[in-house]
Amino acid sequence: MAITSANQLELLQTAEAVAREKMIDPGLVVEAMEESLARAAKSRYGAEMDIRVSIDRKTGKATFTRVRTVVEDEELENYQAEMTVEQAKQYLDDPKVGDTLVEEVPPVEMGRIAAQSAKQVILQKVREAERDRQYEEFKDRAGTIINGLVKREEYGNVIVDVGAGEAILRRNEKIGRESYRPNDRIRVYIKDVRREQRGPQIFLSRTAPEFMAELFKMEVPEIYDGIIEIKAVARDPGSRAKIAVISYDNSIDPVGACVGMRGSRVQAVVNELQGEKIDIIPWNEDQPTFLVNALQPAEVSKVVLDEEAGKIEVVVPEEQLSLAIGRRGQNVRLASQLTGLDIDIMTEEQESARRQAEFEQRTKLFMDTLDLDEFFAQLLVAEGFTNLEEVAYVEVDELLVIDGVDEDTANELQARARDVLEAQNKAALDNARALGVEDSLIEFEGLTPQMIEALAKDDVKTLEDFATCADWELAGGWTTVDGERVKDDGALEPFGISLEEAQDMIMTARVMLGWVDPADLEAEEAEEDETEEQEVEA
Numbered sequence: 001m002a003i004t005s006a007n008q009l010e011l012l013q014t015a016e017a018v019a020r021e022k023m024i025d026p027g028l029v030v031e032a033m034e035e036s037l038a039r040a041a042k043s044r045y046g047a048e049m050d051i052r053v054s055i056d057r058k059t060g061k062a063t064f065t066r067v068r069t070v071v072e073d074e075e076l077e078n079y080q081a082e083m084t085v086e087q088a089k090q091y092l093d094d095p096k097v098g099d100t101l102v103e104e105v106p107p108v109e110m111g112r113i114a115a116q117s118a119k120q121v122i123l124q125k126v127r128e129a130e131r132d133r134q135y136e137e138f139k140d141r142a143g144t145i146i147n148g149l150v151k152r153e154e155y156g157n158v159i160v161d162v163g164a165g166e167a168i169l170r171r172n173e174k175i176g177r178e179s180y181r182p183n184d185r186i187r188v189y190i191k192d193v194r195r196e197q198r199g200p201q202i203f204l205s206r207t208a209p210e211f212m213a214e215l216f217k218m219e220v221p222e223i224y225d226g227i228i229e230i231k232a233v234a235r236d237p238g239s240r241a242k243i244a245v246i247s248y249d250n251s252i253d254p255v256g257a258c259v260g261m262r263g264s265r266v267q268a269v270v271n272e273l274q275g276e277k278i279d280i281i282p283w284n285e286d287q288p289t290f291l292v293n294a295l296q297p298a299e300v301s302k303v304v305l306d307e308e309a310g311k312i313e314v315v316v317p318e319e320q321l322s323l324a325i326g327r328r329g330q331n332v333r334l335a336s337q338l339t340g341l342d343i344d345i346m347t348e349e350q351e352s353a354r355r356q357a358e359f360e361q362r363t364k365l366f367m368d369t370l371d372l373d374e375f376f377a378q379l380l381v382a383e384g385f386t387n388l389e390e391v392a393y394v395e396v397d398e399l400l401v402i403d404g405v406d407e408d409t410a411n412e413l414q415a416r417a418r419d420v421l422e423a424q425n426k427a428a429l430d431n432a433r434a435l436g437v438e439d440s441l442i443e444f445e446g447l448t449p450q451m452i453e454a455l456a457k458d459d460v461k462t463l464e465d466f467a468t469c470a471d472w473e474l475a476g477g478w479t480t481v482d483g484e485r486v487k488d489d490g491a492l493e494p495f496g497i498s499l500e501e502a503q504d505m506i507m508t509a510r511v512m513l514g515w516v517d518p519a520d521l522e523a524e525e526a527e528e529d530e531t532e533e534q535e536v537e538a
Helices: 005-022 026-045 112-141 209-219 254-259 261-272 287-294 318-325 327-339 348-370 374-382 388-393 396-400 407-434 449-457 463-467 471-475 499-512 518-537
Strands: 051-055 062-070 100-104 145-154 157-161 166-169 185-196 199-205 228-236 240-247 277-282 302-306 311-316 342-347 477-481 484-488
Touching: 026 051, 026 062, 026 112, 112 185, 112 199, 145 209, 157 185, 166 185, 185 209, 209 228, 209 240, 209 261, 228 254, 228 327, 240 254, 240 287, 240 327, 254 261, 254 277, 261 277, 277 287, 287 302, 287 311, 287 327, 311 318, 311 348, 318 327, 318 342, 327 342, 342 348, 348 374, 348 388, 348 407, 388 407, 396 407, 407 449, 463 499, 471 477, 471 499
Parallel strands: 166 199, 240 277, 311 342
Antiparallel strands: 051 062, 062 100, 145 157, 145 185, 157 166, 185 199, 228 240, 302 311, 477 484
């Protein structure tokens, strides 16, 4: 096929037709044509030549040119596409390195193979442009709801036509045992959009908590307008969910607004989620109060919050226990997800038994270590003393408030407690050294002998070992696996070390070893403080 005047306009017409069909810029199609024609010309004139093609956007005329670049003598490698300064003097006045010589060459005849190759180049360019357009269209739509048309199902995954391409609803992102047939309409949440080698991948979900939040935003105008805010969502997809809401207008009840007249608003969301039961809960800044609300419909007698451990104990009447836990632990699990706390539920009888056991355990500790009779040990526990450290280092006045304790008795108690602690510390250090702990770790400020012994048992025996630890390895923490919170035990967790304290100790060790520059730390802290101030101002 020759590029003649008869088919010059045909090039532009073809480009426009393809661009309209694929909804891409016609210029991209013309560029693809130019590249394909240049490739065909190279096969005719020689692959080493730098042949370029330019198609006039108005007339469709294709101009073939050969380009040669002026290079240094020692850099001349390709004689077909490069020339030296001396050689260039035949064609150019005062040539310099970097100048180019452009010569027009005759158009080429495109044989069957060349035409097929050109077609492949154009198709590839069109596909790339189509993928770029699809990614640009959907990258900013992640986190929104979209309506699609089911195309097919592959190994439990649903392929959805979303208008400008295909998206995938994975098997684990479907609610319960949902099944779809081709051409079924489906409403889904765009969870993620990724640019991959095979093109943009759009991942959908119907189980994400955000899907429920977006559905409520569509049904409740007050949420859309920002008068009501969804603070947290916890879901057991297809079965039950809890959603926490707060109103910034005192005249509007957030729960009532989400429920709607005769439950119309919440029912619309329930219908979309295959009958998933939804508990709408008022948000409260006070965590214990919020938790009481989150455990509805169960009634709570008492809440004990341990903020440092991120743990909360809930006491309920015996007859409310099964309701608070829920079928297969569903109610307490959702409440835990909603509040972000580890919840321990017990009955009033269980709490009483536990407190009695703790009382007896502490009484026995004081009897055994301080050589006290049972009555005197019970007096100490009743006054709130829980361990030897408190007895040994508390102000003497706090011991004098106990009936029958004078100053001499108080001093004797503290002396005994300190002797026991010193003996325990020596035994712990001796054991740690026997396990191979080095002095660099023993002398590290902030670690007690018992902590050092615990670290040694966890195979942390040098300051370098300690510096390589993660904060959760010391303080413990929680990991979410398949929607379930799994406990990670920390080596120093029994000693009440928080994550922040663990982070500070590890960073101090790294500074001591020279792994971290203190100046960098100060710069980071200053930057964080500045960011926090900007957020507060915003």
